[in-house]
Amino acid sequence: MKIGSTRIEVVIADVKAKIATVIYLPGTRLPSVRAAAKNHSFSPSTVVEAYERLQADGVIYSRPGAGFYVAESTLPLSLADIAPKLDRAVDPLWVSRQSLETSDNALKPGCGWLPPDWLYEEGMRRGLRSVAKGSASVMSEYATPLGLLELRQLLTRRMVGLGINAEPSQVMLTESGTQAIDLICRFLLTPGDTVVVDDPCYFNFHALLKAHRVKVVGVPYTSTGPDVDVFAAVLDEHKPRLYITNAAIHNPTGATLSPATAYKVLQLAQSAGLYIIEDDIFADFEITPATRLAALDGLSQVFYIGSFSKTLSASLRCGYIAAPTAWVESLLDLKIATGFGGGQLAAAVVLSALTDSGYRKHMNAMHLRLAKARSQTLPRLAKLGIVPCLLPQAGMFLWCQLPDGNNAAELANACLAKGVLLAPGNVFSQAQNAEHFMRFNVAQASDARIYEVLAESLD
Structure with missing residues (x-):
């Protein structure tokens, strides 16, 4: 009591x-x-x-x-009242709020984005100037329901490079990747439905699904994708409606979905009538493109989504959904009902930045910069006995195991009191069995004070 x-x-x-x-x-x-x-x-x-x-x-x-x-x-x-009652250090909403509310001077190796000076700032400035000189309607009028046609056309061309064939009429712009997932969940789910997620997975999936009042079942995520045997057993036992996963670079593990696992997952999903949301927010961080479920499926049961908050700007909100043709109209109705027409400004600036001649050069430099940050972070963590579960091919995350005897939530609390924000493992885990794991963002881990605080706080 x-x-x-x-x-x-x-x-x-x-x-x-x-x-x-x-x-x-x-x-x-x-x-x-x-x-x-x-x-x-x-x-x-x-x-x-x-x-x-x-x-x-x-x-x-x-x-x-x-x-x-x-x-x-x-x-x-x-959402704060939903059981089980966890320490706020292992609550996804707590991590999100601390990441967003702490001062710019705070050290944030636990956050999920790049430092501001790593983003494509100059391209964004050029895009803002270009849009400001253009039609006044872009800065003042609602967008059409699907969103800016030119950006949707560009997105379909980018998808072709990943083996995904979609028409611009299948692509709907949203305010963010999170809104894209929320709209699909509103469309597909009713309270009490079952949703499958990777374990571990991006922690805001947990928070969002709580808001939809659904049952969530986790499937262990391996170095090549979800554990196929467990995935099959979950489909058989729980009859889920939806599976939410990352494409390309997995968050938080940094793993890459293998072609063999992708085929097996899709076969199981098709047999079970399971819909899939494939979140490809880290697509531009890839060096060698991985298999996409949406490419294998042909956008039949897979909803493919993304946004540009990780490479262009988290401040200018713009995401998208590439949906099965049969569901586009219903998703449009939901978008209008919950957000009306949306805006044109963000889409126009994103289009300008993505088509800017410097974007590809910027991302190539980003790949090298992240590789260097990864190579510098790994030995600094190793000195503290913190080791990665795998060495990712690309991206910003390291999913690490702590030294024996250390609880990630307790360590996060201790470090927060000293100005260092961490992301403890159980915020990513549905099974709550990742209490000895931590996600580190190598792009946010260069400051020596982080390792001093970790050394002081580890048992």
């Missing part, structure tokens, strides 16, 4: 937590008063009082002679 809570409050909190995590769906019959009293080892009168308070708040309702049921309209969702 939480300190300071009454027995009645414990029962109320238990019911609300099970509603929030869709263990109790609308219309679910609650345990009888006698059964709930036995489960909690409380008196029946305690449960009666708790149920009556929940009923007064509109959370549940009673049917005379039949018991208590979850109301169709429950209390507003609070």
Whole structure:
């Protein structure tokens, strides 16, 4: 029992937590008063009082002679209240907020983006100047529902280089990659559905799926992709509706999907009627392109998404969805309903920057810069007994195991108090079995103070 809570409050909190995590769906019959009293080892009168308070708040309702049921309209969702109750250091929302709210002077080897001076600043400035000199409508009018045609045409040409054949009419611009995933989840999912994610996976997938009130099942991610045997067993047991994964460079492990694993995953998904969101936000960090599920599938059951926050600007929000043709109109309706027309300005600047003659040169230099940062970070971590689980071919992340006896959440808390933000393993893990792992961003790990703080804080 939480300190300071009454027995009645414990029962109320238990019911609300099970509603929030869709263990109790609308219309679910609650345990009888006698059964709930036995489960909690409380008196029946305690449960009666708790149920009556929940009923007064509109959370549940009673049917005379039949018991208590979850109301169709429950209390507003609070992601922070969703069980299990974890230390905030291993909460995805905590990591996101700390990354976004800490000062520019903070050291952030746990964040998921490049330092500002690593981005294509000059190309963005040229793009802003070019758009400012152009049509006033770009700076003042809503965009068309699909978004700027010229950028959608460019995106389809870029996809061809990855083996993905899409028409511009299949591509819809969004405000970000996160919005792209959210729209697809709104379209495909209802509360109580099951979604498969990699374990570990990008931590905001967990936060976003909580908001959709779905059941999440993790599949261990290996050096070549998801564990195919476990993936098959999960599809058979849980009958999931959707699988969300990274294309190209996996976050957080840095692994690359192999062709053999990609074929097996897609075969299993097609047999099970499983839809897939393939998030390719790190495409331009690749040196040798990996297999894309969307290329093998032909955009039949795979939704291919991306954005430009990692290479151009996180401030100018622009993402996209390449969708199966049959679902484009429905996704457009959702986009209009939740965001209306969107804007033209970000898309126009992104188009200018991507077609700028210096972008390819900038990314080639970025590959070399990241390789150098990786080679410098690895020995500094090794001196502390922190070792990578694999050596990634490209990208900014190292997925590392801590020395024996060290808990990542406790280490993150200790380092945060000294001005260093880390990303502990369990924020990425659905199974919560990555307590001895940490993700490091090599582009944000050059400052010697990071290693001094780590050395002081490690057991």
